[in-house]
Amino acid sequence: MKTESRRRRRPSAVAWGIGGVLLPVLLWEAYKAVGPASGVSVGGVPLLPRTTDLAMPHVWTMLERLLAPESSASGAGPMWLAVLQAAGFTLGIAGAGWLLGVAVGLGLAMLMQRFRSANSALLPWIILSQTVPLIAIAPLVRRWGSQLEFGPFIWENWMSVAVISAYLAFFPVAIGALRGFGAPEKAHEDLMRTYALGWWQTFLRLRLPASVPYLLPALRLAAANAVIGAVVAEVSIGLRGGIGRMIVEFAAAAGGDPGKPWAPIFGAVLLGLAAVGFVALIGALLRRYRRGEQAA
Amino acid sequence: MNGRTDSLTTPEGGGAVPVPAVHVAGVHRVFGSPRSPVQALRDVSLSIAEGEFVSLIGPSGCGKSTLMRLVADLDSPTTGSISVFGKSTRQARLDQDYGIAFQQAGLLPWRTVRGNIELPLQTHGAAPAARRARTDDLLDMVGLSEFGGHYPDQLSGGMQQRVAIARSLAESPKLLLMDEPFGALDEMTRERMQNELIRICAETGCAVVFVTHSIPEAVFLSDRVVVMSPRPGEIREIVDITLGTAGARGAGLREETSFYDAIRSVREALHGSEPAAVRGAETR
Numbered sequence: 001m002k003t004e005s006r007r008r009r010r011p012s013a014v015a016w017g018i019g020g021v022l023l024p025v026l027l028w029e030a031y032k033a034v035g036p037a038s039g040v041s042v043g044g045v046p047l048l049p050r051t052t053d054l055a056m057p058h059v060w061t062m063l064e065r066l067l068a069p070e071s072s073a074s075g076a077g078p079m080w081l082a083v084l085q086a087a088g089f090t091l092g093i094a095g096a097g098w099l100l101g102v103a104v105g106l107g108l109a110m111l112m113q114r115f116r117s118a119n120s121a122l123l124p125w126i127i128l129s130q131t132v133p134l135i136a137i138a139p140l141v142r143r144w145g146s147q148l149e150f151g152p153f154i155w156e157n158w159m160s161v162a163v164i165s166a167y168l169a170f171f172p173v174a175i176g177a178l179r180g181f182g183a184p185e186k187a188h189e190d191l192m193r194t195y196a197l198g199w200w201q202t203f204l205r206l207r208l209p210a211s212v213p214y215l216l217p218a219l220r221l222a223a224a225n226a227v228i229g230a231v232v233a234e235v236s237i238g239l240r241g242g243i244g245r246m247i248v249e250f251a252a253a254a255g256g257d258p259g260k261p262w263a264p265i266f267g268a269v270l271l272g273l274a275a276v277g278f279v280a281l282i283g284a285l286l287r288r289y290r291r292g293e294q295a296a
Numbered sequence: 297m298n299g300r301t302d303s304l305t306t307p308e309g310g311g312a313v314p315v316p317a318v319h320v321a322g323v324h325r326v327f328g329s330p331r332s333p334v335q336a337l338r339d340v341s342l343s344i345a346e347g348e349f350v351s352l353i354g355p356s357g358c359g360k361s362t363l364m365r366l367v368a369d370l371d372s373p374t375t376g377s378i379s380v381f382g383k384s385t386r387q388a389r390l391d392q393d394y395g396i397a398f399q400q401a402g403l404l405p406w407r408t409v410r411g412n413i414e415l416p417l418q419t420h421g422a423a424p425a426a427r428r429a430r431t432d433d434l435l436d437m438v439g440l441s442e443f444g445g446h447y448p449d450q451l452s453g454g455m456q457q458r459v460a461i462a463r464s465l466a467e468s469p470k471l472l473l474m475d476e477p478f479g480a481l482d483e484m485t486r487e488r489m490q491n492e493l494i495r496i497c498a499e500t501g502c503a504v505v506f507v508t509h510s511i512p513e514a515v516f517l518s519d520r521v522v523v524m525s526p527r528p529g530e531i532r533e534i535v536d537i538t539l540g541t542a543g544a545r546g547a548g549l550r551e552e553t554s555f556y557d558a559i560r561s562v563r564e565a566l567h568g569s570e571p572a573a574v575r576g577a578e579t580r
Binding site for chain 1: 368369370389394396398400402404415416419447448
């Protein structure tokens, strides 16, 4: 029965998916077709953008631009390849940041679960950490990092970007994992106690598996945060080669080449999708930890 | 560990003075703050012999579950002492001297039936082969041999509870603590589970502390029924049930007059001296 309903739902799900992508495209083109060239403003406050080709290029202009060479320089590769390379570069950094953030977040949550005092002492700082603007910490991280030196190890700029990305990623993991580790039923905790299990065994056998339903949304948020952190930090730190830097550089070209700034934006979207897709994969692998025990 | 008197008293099985499975002496348990104390148990003393099946019965909130939790070392008495096989409850817990089952089966939903039963064995470092063999035996005992690979959410409530019982028996304990294990089951399943439990008890010979609020259930299963009064929980009376050994009891016992007589005496103990208004067996 389950497979049948799934099979029946598939085509409509695909249709809705395609519709969801097409709808903004249609809205974009429709407004561009009927909207006034100077945009819509009420009482001097602009509400809707200008519809000139410069401000709102056609969707197909954007797509065409992806296929054209990146620049007029001879031997330049196609734009899509450059965008993919930049996105891949940023994805690597965001991935490193995500891993670091997840490790730190899980570690903090474990500490807070284990010691009540740690919970009281750390939680305010964890929440406070997210109120500091990214722009403020980027130069700090870079400066501190550049002073690190042990032996052959040299701090590189991409590491600063990864650290900032982790700074954004750890927060949802810490909060989600803390909730998840506290999620087991009292009866299960009692049972572990009757098995005379220590904290660590109870954590491995009970708390960690029970936290999976809380952990997965946290990991997804962390993935999105890591990508945003990496993109923004690239700009703040001034790291070349990534999609963030490309967005800023290409935005300057909008005047003569309106399709160009959109290419890295598509790249950034792709980046986000890849990150979220990766977490969905983790969720599929952990499927059995998401079963609910049905009440008798 | 610290070679105390308990190791001196009796070597395994052969002592002149039998060590009771559970010995409760003058236990009080007070919850809440000193300013507004709630007395859950008052001066409870009770001794349960090896292999004996004892039910704790009483109205809701009479402290029968609290008493069981004290024996399981999930809670500590305010005053008084409890020993399990002559050891402190803590030592008994660390030594895995008892198995426990709760009202909710409490199976880990991400583990298969087999995984759930194996859990205690696994955490105490049993070899995989021995674990497997033991789990096979237990699955067989509770009649779930074909369901080892199922997940708890694929089982009915009665089956889940059977898994929980198998799990509580995993370490071959000589004492079983059960807190209303059949409380959430329908009547038919419940009677079947009672039949199975009494068979398992006959097979394993373990002592059982069984918390319930069903009089027929207590009578059917027990050698003695401990009747408790409402808060503060005290032992009002201990009723001896002389319906034969666990091995001799079967489903047919529920039809016999001796069964009804025992039910009546437990009910009279529960309701105090005044005669019970309702006639006939309460079918729960």
